[in-house]
Amino acid sequence: MATANKKTNLLGLSQGDLEQFLVARSEKPFRARQIMQWIYQRDVDDFDAMTDLSKSLRAELKNDAEIVPPEVQARHDSKDGCVKWLFSSGSGQAVETVFIPEADRGTLCISSQVGCALDCAFCATGAQGFNRNLTSAEIIGQVRHAIHELPRRDNGESAITNIVFMGMGEPLANYRNVVPVLELLVSDWSYGMSRRRVTVSSSGIVPHIDKLADDCNVALAVSLHAPNDELRDQIVPINKLHPIDTLLDSCWKYAAKRSNRFITFEYVMLRGVNDSLAHANQLASLLKNKPAKVNLIPFNPFPGTEFKRSSLDTIRHFQERLRERGLVATTRKTRGDDIDAACGQLAGKVRDRVKNRLGQKNPGQKRKNENINENKDMRISSV
Ligand code: SAH
Numbered sequence: 243m244a245t246a247n248k249k250t251n252l253l254g255l256s257q258g259d260l261e262q263f264l265v266a267r268s269e270k271p272f273r274a275r276q277i278m279q280w281i282y283q284r285d286v287d288d289f290d291a292m293t294d295l296s297k298s299l300r301a302e303l304k305n306d307a308e309i310v311p312p313e314v315q316a317r318h319d320s321k322d323g324c325v326k327w328l329f330s331s332g333s334g335q336a337v338e339t340v341f342i343p344e345a346d347r348g349t350l351c352i353s354s355q356v357g358c359a360l361d362c363a364f365c366a367t368g369a370q371g372f373n374r375n376l377t378s379a380e381i382i383g384q385v386r387h388a389i390h391e392l393p394r395r396d397n398g399e400s401a402i403t404n405i406v407f408m409g410m411g412e413p414l415a416n417y418r419n420v421v422p423v424l425e426l427l428v429s430d431w432s433y434g435m436s437r438r439r440v441t442v443s444s445s446g447i448v449p450h451i452d453k454l455a456d457d458c459n460v461a462l463a464v465s466l467h468a469p470n471d472e473l474r475d476q477i478v479p480i481n482k483l484h485p486i487d488t489l490l491d492s493c494w495k496y497a498a499k500r501s502n503r504f505i506t507f508e509y510v511m512l513r514g515v516n517d518s519l520a521h522a523n524q525l526a527s528l529l530k531n532k533p534a535k536v537n538l539i540p541f542n543p544f545p546g547t548e549f550k551r552s553s554l555d556t557i558r559h560f561q562e563r564l565r566e567r568g569l570v571a572t573t574r575k576t577r578g579d580d581i582d583a584a585c586g587q588l589a590g591k592v593r594d595r596v597k598n599r600l601g602q603k604n605p606g607q608k609r610k611n612e613n614i615n616e617n618k619d620m621r622i623s624s625v
């Protein structure tokens with residue numbers, strides 16, 4: 243009995259994989275570059291419209307391949323110009339993408355997983371648990387859709403000048419699918435962005451930071467959030483596996499491979515938890531004379547959280563102390579409040595979570611002391 247031919251989704255394939263797909267069909271590898279230009283630069287889904295490909299190749303593509311973007315469930319526009327999209331990720335689940343316009347740039351914040359297994363104590367995504375990794379098509383599809391919908395800037399360029407992996411999920415726990423996307427973002431045959439304008443944000447999966455330095459060394463942001471292991475163990479549990487000194491060693495090696503470009507250290511300001519001047523002094527000692535800058539993030543509350551945002555005065559004093567101690571420190575503006583699009587509030591819809599090892603379906607705060615062993619953990623993809 244004849245079985246239906248399973249088509250390959252070309253969206254999200256790396257240039258190398260696309261070349262292999264073509265060579266297997268006796269085509270020249272350079273056809274991959276033409277197809278990439280059609281998909282990403284000209285926003286075309288229809289193989290018949292790819293007029294610089296031969297008729298026979300187009301027919302073969304129609305038979306064996308498809309271009310399937312993630313399905314858009316909803317769009318919300320904020321009063322301050324931010325836009326949030328919900329993309330369906332199957333079985334009633336969704337992930338979120340946010341566009342944040344500023345005078346001199348437009349930043350797109352994208353998601354890499356449905357939920358997150360790392361369970362940082364102050365994060366709405368983490369509180370929901372983990373369901374699955376997004377595919378490369380689902381990740382690059384967020385960018386392609388946003389480019390498609392957003393009006394261009396006055397100079398004709400895309401509204402999106404910067405991309406940050408700061409939406410739902412831990413990008414370095416989905417290494418296998420994230421790296422092809424990074425390659426597409428910086429490839430001249432696709433979006434051709436500068437590596438400085440693509441930022442991977444990670445809570446510190448050290449072996450994958452080391453590997454990323456060699457594979458695709460885009461800008462790196464590290465979610466530090468605490469200046470000592472005792473506190474970081476509690477609020478960023480992956481710290482038990484990769485403590486601060488190991489994490490920072492890996493960061494400095496990463497920076498060295500990028501001509502010592504700065505690493506951004508994110509630090510969420512939690513009232514009475516990590517926001518004292520003693521914490522600021524400790525943080526300054528950790529990062530002094532290193533290629534580091536600190537971005538303070540006022541905590542964004544979400545239903546059910548026990549944490550509170552530090553006062554504006556506390557945040558200002560903390561920032562001043564870091565500056566007095568010689569660090570570059572900024573405070574992130576909270577945007578998109580009215581559409582729940584602020585950092586850490588992206589909850590999307592995560593269902594059917596994979597149970598953690600304690601067998602709890604809703605781990606929340608209870609998991610603080612759980613042992614995490616990423617190598618044995620199928621929730622963190624191998625490389
Ligand atoms: N998993 C990655 C990227 C996604 S989170 C990471 O942790 O880096 C992006 C940033 O938002 C991280 O610095 C994260 O710690 C921060 N964040 C999470 N929850 C937050 C909240 N409720 N308020 C403010 N920032 C938050």
Ligand code: SF4
Pocket residue numbers: 358359360361362365366367368369409410411412445465
């Ligand atoms: Fe995951 Fe990042 Fe949230 Fe931590 S802060 S739970 S790593 S998404």
